[in-house]
Amino acid sequence: MIQQLKHSFFQVFTLTSLWVTLLLTVFYKNQDISMFYLWHVAGIAAISAGLYGVMYNALWNHFTLRPLLNIAISSVFTILGGLGVVWLFSAEMVEFILPWWPGMLVLAVALHTLAFYVYAGRDSKRKAEELNRILK
Amino acid sequence: MKITFEADAAMDRRIAKVITHPAEQEHWRHMEEAIQQAEQKLVVLNAKNNRNVQISLSSIAVIESEDRMCSVRVISGEMYLLNQRLKSAEAELDPSFFLRINNQTLINKSYIKEFSSTDNARLQVVLTNELSYYVSRFYIKNFRGNLI
Numbered sequence A: 001m002i003q004q005l006k007h008s009f010f011q012v013f014t015l016t017s018l019w020v021t022l023l024l025t026v027f028y029k030n031q032d033i034s035m036f037y038l039w040h041v042a043g044i045a046a047i048s049a050g051l052y053g054v055m056y057n058a059l060w061n062h063f064t065l066r067p068l069l070n071i072a073i074s075s076v077f078t079i080l081g082g083l084g085v086v087w088l089f090s091a092e093m094v095e096f097i098l099p100w101w102p103g104m105l106v107l108a109v110a111l112h113t114l115a116f117y118v119y120a121g122r123d124s125k126r127k128a129e130e131l132n133r134i135l136k
Numbered sequence B: 001m002k003i004t005f006e007a008d009a010a011m012d013r014r015i016a017k018v019i020t021h022p023a024e025q026e027h028w029r030h031m032e033e034a035i036q037q038a039e040q041k042l043v044v045l046n047a048k049n050n051r052n053v054q055i056s057l058s059s060i061a062v063i064e065s066e067d068r069m070c071s072v073r074v075i076s077g078e079m080y081l082l083n084q085r086l087k088s089a090e091a092e093l094d095p096s097f098f099l100r101i102n103n104q105t106l107i108n109k110s111y112i113k114e115f116s117s118t119d120n121a122r123l124q125v126v127l128t129n130e131l132s133y134y135v136s137r138f139y140i141k142n143f144r145g146n147l148i
Helices: A004-028 A035-064 A065-091 A091-135 B022-037 B086-092 B137-148
Strands: B041-046 B052-057 B060-066 B069-074 B079-082 B099-100 B105-108 B114-119 B124-125 B134-135
Touching: A004 A035, A035 A065, A035 B137, A065 A091, A091 B114, A091 B124, A091 B137, B060 B086, B086 B105, B099 B137, B134 B137
Parallel strands: none
Antiparallel strands: B041 B052, B041 B079, B060 B069, B060 B105, B069 B079, B099 B105, B114 B124, B124 B134
C-alpha cells in the first residue's frame, strides 16, 4: 500500500509540475519570474500529489471508512489544499476568492457526496454482483 | 499397502483422488481420516491458557491483524493468537485458499457465502458463519482471479 501510494504521489507530482509549467508558459510567456517561484510550482505539485495521488487513492482504493468520514476528510482537505495551491500561484487571487469559501465548501461536500455515496454505492453493487457471478 | 502417486494438472488443487480395489472400500473412511490428519497445520496461541495449539489450515475462517500479532478465528468460532504480523502470515499461506480483502484481514476462500453491497456504499463479504468483513477496492483486483 505504502509503495503504491508513493508511486502515485510522484506520478501526480511530475504531471502537475509539467502541467503548471505549460500553463505558465502559455499565459505568462512574456513575464519574468524569480528563481524562488520555482518552489511555488513545486509546492503546487506537492499539494496536488498529496490530494490526488495519496488522499483520494487511499480513501477510494485502500480504506474502508464510512462514506460520511470519506466526504468530511476529502471536502476539508480539498478546500484547504485548493486554497494552498491558489495562494502559491498568486496571493492576490486568494484574497479575491476567499469570500466565496462557504460556496466552495458546499460544492465540495455535494460533489464528494455524489462520488463517495452515490457512485461508490453503485460501484459496490456492481462489484458484488460480478464477484458473486465468479463464485457460482 | 503399496502407495503410488500420479499428478493430474486438470484436477482442482483442493481435491486428492484415491483409487483402490473395490474390496478396500471398507477402509476408505480410515484412509480419509489419515489424509486429513496429514493436512498442513498452523501453530497458534490459546490466549485463555497461554498454550500453543495446532489447528488445521482448512478450519481457519479469518486472520485479522492485531498490531504485531494476528487473531485467528476458526470456523467453529474459537479465537486464537498468531505470533506473526499479517504480512508474514500471508506470505506463508497458500494464496489460492486465503484472500487478502483489506489492510487488516485475510479470509479463507472456502467459507465465502456471498459478496454484498452495504447501505453505506461499501462492499462486504459474508462468510458461512454469517460474519461479514469490508472489502477494499484495491484487493479486489488481486483476488478476483483466485475466486474460481
